[in-house]
Amino acid sequence: MQVASRQKGRGATKNPESRFSALQTATFDDGWASELEELPALRTTVEAERGRSIISRNRSPDIPFEQSINPYRGCEHGCVYCFARPSHSYLDLSPGLDFETRLFQKENAVELLEEELRQPGYRCRPIVLGINTDAYQPVEREFRLTRRLLELLAEYRHPVSLLTKGVTILRDLDILADLARDNLVSVSVSITTLDNDLKRTLEPRTASPAARLRILSELRGIGIRPGVMVAPVIPAINDHEIEAILRASAEAGATRAGYVVLRLPHELKDLFRDWLATHYPDRAEHVMSLVRQLYGGRDYDPSWGRRQTGSGHLAQLIAGRFRVARKRHGLDRDDTPPLDTGKFTRPARTGDQGSLF
Template sequence: MANDAPTNPTRLYKGRGAISNLAGRFVDQVSSRESDGWELELEPLQRIETLAIEEKAKSIIATNNSPDIPFSQSINAYRGCEHGCIYCYARPAHAYMDLSPGLDFETRLFYKPNASELLEQALRKKGYQCSPIAMGTNTDPYQPLEKDKQITRQLLETLQRHRHPLTIVTKSQLILRDLPILAEMAQDNLVHVAISVTTLDNDLKRKLEPRTAGPAARLRTIEALSNAGIPTAVMAAPMIPAINDSELEKILTGASDAGAIQAAYILLRLPFEVAPLFRQWLAEHYPERAAHVMSLVQQSRGGKDNQSEFGERQRGTGVFAQLLRQRFKIHCRKLGLNERKLALDCSHFTLPPQTGDQQSLF
């Protein structure tokens, strides 16, 4: 599929995080817009609309054995994410479809209409071992497209029907649409939810995560989930040096006051095409601070933009990363966060009926 937005020049698009359609690493040739000298400036760029593309997936559960990830199974109902978070480490995945990790990632979205059917098939497979399924590990399961497509809702109903445990990470208050289902599952210890809160500053939120719920709405979502009896955590992620790291304690305090009982954080990750996209974003929004931010990032990443080693990619190394880690631990201890180790219950799982199974008359 060809890129509809230009690779160059960079410019702000209202409601979008990336400011270019930076070419993916697998593209051999790229095109750019250049003035021929006859015009004072380039012709205006057209507004970029969101395009939803149907994808008939062949499987739905992804597995991993990474030692620094607390789950072995995950589901992503969507590819790409309209939230437009500039730092999103899932952006490079669009390069595998010959699309840009930049604006394409936010505007060329793929949804899987057969997701719940595939989930039923996966749970029915002989030898399936029940373990919590994580949702929201790559793209947000409650991004704006979910309001129309309801793929996440269908998956949730399937998991509830078979009493299968799951975890959810989201930035969206749309999750409250499914509050009755989640509350019922929580009664049997089948669900935990984490709400990502990157900043409490509305202006910074609009720059970093243009199509996400505001900070106050996210805290209200934590409160609503907690009041419904759903164990809820806050994800202070990512922590970006000299951009939002000063807010760490305020984010934890606000979430704790709203009812969160668990907390986690991730230091900014800049894999593959995310690094140049983030540098473009810095140059546009914080030009006077850009060099300092990237210096701190590299000090925390072994002199590079990114570290991919297990155990270091989430937390980083060096003085800044160590101080951030200590600040997090101290404030969590002060607030009483992470005092209980939560484990979901897999013993309630009921296998979907097999073809030819004798149905009970009672």
Template sequence: MAETIKGRGSRQYLPGRFEVTTAEALDDGWAAPAEAESGPDPSRPRTELREETARSIVTRNDSPDVGFSQSVNPYRGCEHGCSYCFARPSHAYLNLSPGLDFETRIFAKTNAPELLRREFARAGYRPSPIALGINTDAYQPAERRLQLTRRLIEVMLECRHPFSLITKNALVERDIDLLQPLAEQRLVQVHFSVTTLDPHLSARLEPRAAAPHARLRAMHRLHEAGIPVGVMFAPAIPWVNDHELEAVLEAARAAGAGSAGYVLLRLPHEVAPLFRDWLQAHLPDRADRVMAAVRQMRGGKDYEAAFGARMRGRGQYADLLAQRFALAHRRFGYADVPPAPLDGSRFVPPRPASPQGQLF
């Protein structure tokens, strides 16, 4: 059985579902000690950041389960390494592992700001709120150096385009200077994903994300700056963090959150075996109980992808969780401060480049 890897949510290179061949390392005893020590330690994989030139940057959907029709993701893969991340299977399209590759091989779309400006300049473009970083976190560690998300927000501010973002990284505080004027024009909402208030559980579930107290502190600082903030209790995992739903909503409300939501654990494709492996590594005493509860809410399967059920589940446990959320939502006053809708009427297309500069 593979050992856990410090700072990583997965401990294996699970092949993607499109692979036709798999490779397995085998120590035949012939390597000299010096040779074995000369290369990188396979038990401590390093993060590789790769730059790529994207062909498009705005993704559109018509799903009734989400409150947006457009999204922008500046990164593929996520170093936060959340063991439960529903986006892990996307690395299979790159012939990479949804396991360790997803959190160690990060692709940065370095031309994302230019593509977004070009999209806004199209003659037929009609503004609709954009969800920024909805697939993988737009404020993951690489953002500190690359600043792709900051440059995207600069385009939003320049064009007065409405958007929302969700993150589990306190790095979002860096961009208060951009978010504040956007908030004054009702053009932005910031949501924080808070899975648990227990730093020890968080370090195992989402090893390179900001600690829970750091997310709440960032939420408070944005709120103090006049930026609308909300909390997403996600994912709710039976027998792991589900008992914290009320505590998370209460702590976030005290930090200034004006809206709240929750999402049930989702285990599409390769996420299911990866999360089962995580349970065996970190919570073996309750692994079977957790998965039994998951299957009870998913029609006897690890996952159900049907619209209307994939975010909330079905059955008694799912109904009870929904009732608990509704009660906590009212008790802590979220219903008293509904967030103002984002304003798309302020949109100003970017000016096309002119050989005469600003003369005309």
């Protein structure tokens, strides 16, 4: 279903059908708009779902992890650029406003994880929490799925990595500190902009830039050497902030840095175009022209090795600026060792073989 007017506090400006939908609709002015009251604010709904497995395995050579867990489907943060939006189409829901208002929580996630960890053939490798949708989005305050998963991983002394822009992570500093003592946790904070006005439209329900810098400081204070991820870099929107973000992050306690350029798979390219037309009509075409320069004249290139950083002269310019700024602020000298997989253990449980002796 299309929504004609922008919803306050939401990132997407419309709610198009998924690419798999057999029903297609089109908006038109029937003359009644002036007679109707403004649409009520969209409320977030969260449905419980029960999965059959919880750990996703990655085989993509340009992604530096093998295992991940996503406690939630959809994300209330509402980042208009989120590459995960098209995944809502598999639920026959829109990657637009549905993605940020119709959420799903995996209610048996902890039980499924323990089942997998107790399999005799399970090989311990770091698990990334919330790589598709943020594990610390606002609904985590109520459901605490991420915390319960961390508690289980801590009990098993299993290494875990986190990438977030959610301030709710500060509620879990006790568990993170415990994991940090055994080199079992890595955390990076995503910082897209230092401009509060841009943040409100680009990623409306995320933590403020100042709060994200505070997360870096708090993590450093409990013994974690955090990273900063400048993502996504959007030409003519936030690319001019690369140096400022790295400087502020280093001052706040970050020890390493990475970046990803804007990715526009499937329906996301149209959602982003509509966002540009709504908020930056004066430069919308220019921005998309620069994006196409990153991807060989297309809106997006999903090829491994190019989808994260783009290619061509503009991509090289961004990479060069990032490399110089990272070196200037000491974010290229991180000597943190890899997470420790040798401490993994399976605690005794009632019913285990041998528990009767």
